[in-house]
Amino acid sequence: MTLPEIPTTVWLRGAALPAGTIDDPSLMRLGVPREGYLHDADLRIEDGVIAAIEPAGTAPEGIDLAGGIVWPCFVDMHTHLDKGHVVRRTPNPDGTFFGALTATGADRAAFWTAEDIAARMEFGLRCAYAHGVGAIRTHLDSFGDQAEISWGVFRDMRARWEGRIALQAVALVTIDQYAEDFGATLAALVARSSGVLGAVTRLSGADHGPVTEIDGLLDRLFIQAKTHGLDVDLHVDETDDVSAFTLPRIVAAVERHDFQGRVTCGHCCNLALQPEEVAAATIAACARLGITIVTLPSANMYLQDRVNGRTPRWRGVTLAHELKQAGVSVAVATDNCRDAFVPYGDHDTLDSFRFTVRVSHLDHPYGDWGGSITRQPAETMGLATIGAIGVGRSADLVLTRARSFDELVSRPQADRRVLRSGRAIDTTLPDYAELDHLAKATPRSTEGPSAA
Structure with a gap:
């Protein structure tokens, strides 16, 4: 995904948030989701935290996501x-x-x-x-x-x-x-x-x-x-x-x-x-x-x-x-x-x-x-701070260009951008060649039970 560098304080405008991913207090401001499963919203990030979630069109300026679906990690x-x-x-x-x-x-x-x-x-x-x-x-x-x-x-x-x-x-x-x-x-x-x-x-x-x-x-x-x-x-x-x-x-x-x-x-x-x-x-x-x-x-x-x-x-x-x-x-x-x-x-x-x-x-x-x-x-899993988008939560987000689930499902979203505490991380995948030495390892024995 081609986006400018994300400042410490910024509005992410025109995000589409999937129903089921937003915590309850934040959801109350967004109302009925578009097409029954996407909430159009503007997100404000301040110092790595989601400081505000408002209906789309609220933010006067910021980075335009053009309706791309945004997930929590x-x-x-x-x-x-x-x-x-x-x-x-x-x-x-x-x-x-x-x-x-x-x-x-x-x-x-x-x-x-x-x-x-x-x-x-x-x-x-x-x-x-x-x-x-x-x-x-x-x-x-x-x-x-x-x-x-x-x-x-x-x-x-x-x-x-x-x-x-x-x-x-x-x-x-x-x-x-x-x-x-x-x-x-x-x-x-x-x-x-x-x-x-x-x-x-x-x-x-x-x-x-x-x-x-x-x-x-x-x-x-x-x-x-x-x-x-x-x-x-x-x-x-x-x-x-x-x-x-x-x-x-x-x-x-x-x-x-x-x-x-x-x-x-x-x-x-x-x-x-x-x-x-x-x-x-x-x-x-x-x-x-x-x-x-x-x-x-x-x-x-x-x-x-x-x-x-x-x-x-x-x-x-x-x-x-x-x-x-x-x-x-x-x-x-x-x-x-x-x-x-x-x-x-x-x-x-x-x-x-x-x-x-x-x-x-x-x-x-x-x-x-x-x-x-x-x-x-x-x-x-008992993880209170992970898995949802909400005000006061860490800006750990996955940004995609897909504007609907039919677009999301149609492509692998290899160009997604991942934010941790509001900062973009390196999404380069490790090379399979790093594991080549394991494939050539010498076995120590050949027997043992297993489970699924």
């Missing part, structure tokens, strides 16, 4: 920074979910030293920062001895990136790990690291093998979460196996334990395959309990219903519209990036939003879906 609440950027050295052999599990387990066992994870995490965070991401929640594979290594790297990375990207982490293991003493050990590690407790839930399926005592395992997980005061974030029903439907079991566990922490469920693919009455009852329960659902089409469209030589018959996305209409908080996130689960991506939350608009029909009307990559995930 994005919030990406479901990623896997520890897995990212290994696709060249350990690709998925067949593109299936089982192939991803196998490849990731082998890559982790062979290469995941602290130095390896740190290099790939740093690269991913640099990409995200350049794209305008202000907060990330990453799941961390936390099996056995790997837990201490990965969580140590994460704590260091969180400190390094403080003030640029707010980082949270979730322990990712298969839920059967909570049947062992390791579950308590892991929960203690997560608590020491100010993290979130998590797992992959399942009832059956070839991808992870059968689990027959899901309710007892969920009890163990929620007991640990309550003991340590942790929120919970789960990988749920990432399959087309209708019988492997654990979301209602999670709902029951939350109620059984009167769990007051935040609960997030990612994927929830087979919710879309349940009978209407079962889906409706499950969605109503999620709304009643305040469970957040994260939809992740980039991963699910790649993995679900993949059979060599056959076009997929279904696409594996959850019931985003029905969830939102019932009052459930729905977030959109990027998930995996350039690994065995998703060999594509660039840690660009806006790109994931554009993809989700097309895949899940987040249009006609667009409504306030803009909040699904900003305000909604920020609230679930």
Whole structure:
């Protein structure tokens, strides 16, 4: 985007602010959004802070954005920074979910030293920062001895990136790990690291093998979460196996334990395959309990219903519209990036939003879906100062030339301009060549379990 240098004090005139991205006090001045989803506004920035938000045409002078959409910095609440950027050295052999599990387990066992994870995490965070991401929640594979290594790297990375990207982490293991003493050990590690407790839930399926005592395992997980005061974030029903439907079991566990922490469920693919009455009852329960659902089409469209030589018959996305209409908080996130689960991506939350608009029909009307990559995930993550535009908030903004969502979705917005505290940052992306040495690394071994 071609704009003049932005002064310390300036009006940004003619901005279009997506519904769902503006905090409540500031929204009251802007009234009904144009076309139902864009508020035309002038923003005044003073010393890195949004000092005023007024209806468009108020400012007597300033930089004219010509109706370009302006976002708060994005919030990406479901990623896997520890897995990212290994696709060249350990690709998925067949593109299936089982192939991803196998490849990731082998890559982790062979290469995941602290130095390896740190290099790939740093690269991913640099990409995200350049794209305008202000907060990330990453799941961390936390099996056995790997837990201490990965969580140590994460704590260091969180400190390094403080003030640029707010980082949270979730322990990712298969839920059967909570049947062992390791579950308590892991929960203690997560608590020491100010993290979130998590797992992959399942009832059956070839991808992870059968689990027959899901309710007892969920009890163990929620007991640990309550003991340590942790929120919970789960990988749920990432399959087309209708019988492997654990979301209602999670709902029951939350109620059984009167769990007051935040609960997030990612994927929830087979919710879309349940009978209407079962889906409706499950969605109503999620709304009643305040469970957040994260939809992740980039991963699910790649993995679900993949059979060599056959076009997929279904696409594996959850019931985003029905969830939102019932009052459930729905977030959109990027998930995996350039690994065995998703060999594509660039840690660009806006790109994931554009993809989700097309895949899940987040249009006609667009409504306030803009909040699904900003305000909604920020609230679930407990980030009071990130993910919304408002008077008194830091001027952490992403400026695009797109004047409507049809323009936004049509182009990748590679010319976006990112402001942090009102100042333009360098949005040059790191070169993939920086990771070449990782692709040529010597493996240390070849075996190991994995999670999604």
